[in-house]
Amino acid sequence: MTTPITLYRTPKSGHCHRVELMLAFLGRPYETVDLDMANGAHKAPEFLRLSPFGLVPAIDDGGYTLADSNAILIYLVQRYAKGSHWLPEAPKDAAEVQRWLTIAADNIYAGPCAARLVKVFGTSHDHAASVTKAHALFGIMEAHLTGRDWLATQAITVADVAAYSYIAHAPEGGVDLEGYPNIRTWLGRIEAQPNFVPMARSPIPETA
Known part of the structure; x- marks a missing residue:
């Protein structure tokens, strides 16, 4: 066992x-x-x-x-799963995966993650600044996902897994995804993968 x-x-x-x-x-x-x-x-x-x-x-x-x-x-x-599509070994593909892992640790954390931390956990992050950073990131991601299914390569990788959770739950931090159809389609592709498990959801804050 x-x-x-x-x-x-x-x-x-x-x-x-x-x-x-x-x-x-x-x-x-x-x-x-x-x-x-x-x-x-x-x-x-x-x-x-x-x-x-x-x-x-x-x-x-x-x-x-x-x-x-x-x-x-x-x-x-x-x-x-060594040698699988999750973590490609070809230099350019591996570099693309690493780039998105860095984005997950930096831009995603500073944007949609921080905005959600304020609304869900009551942290002292600058909410307005975090929302602005989230939309700046999403604008880049929306363009990046034009004509492609996944962030780093032609298959799902750890880059998509690292980016998914805080982007899928961005509305809980007051960051609307309505204007980003490519991002929403990408989220749907991840959610359609076998064995997908959701994260516990929090109420979406009202906006003026």
Whole structure:
């Protein structure tokens, strides 16, 4: 019997969801441990041994522990689907995937992720600035997706998985996707993949 991978998470985190989505797409058995972060479970000594910075997600794969969502995506594909379309080895394709992983960690975090953090979790990010950054990103992505199905290559890759969660849930942060038909079609392609698992949704804030 295959030992399931343990995913330490908080259910409404897009960073955690991208890891769960990757696990599901790869067909790997996993179990989730939801941390009570409001009461400091992510700062408890036993969790800091898994994730020294006290951040989710983190995984335990048969005793090997790793934190950081994008690093986990790479690990999972390298271990369980090496040589597949998820992480291409051709230099140009690999570079395109890496570029979108960087965008996920930078532009997506600063835009739709930060805007949602304000509305869903009440953080102190500058909401107006985050919304502006989200729309700037989406304008570029909308053009990029013209005539293509996926972000990095001609097949779905970890780049699409890393980008999906916060963009799909951007309306929860007050960022409307109505004006981006290519993005919405791309989201639909991901949601149509076998074994897709959704992230828990939060109410969409009213706009003036």
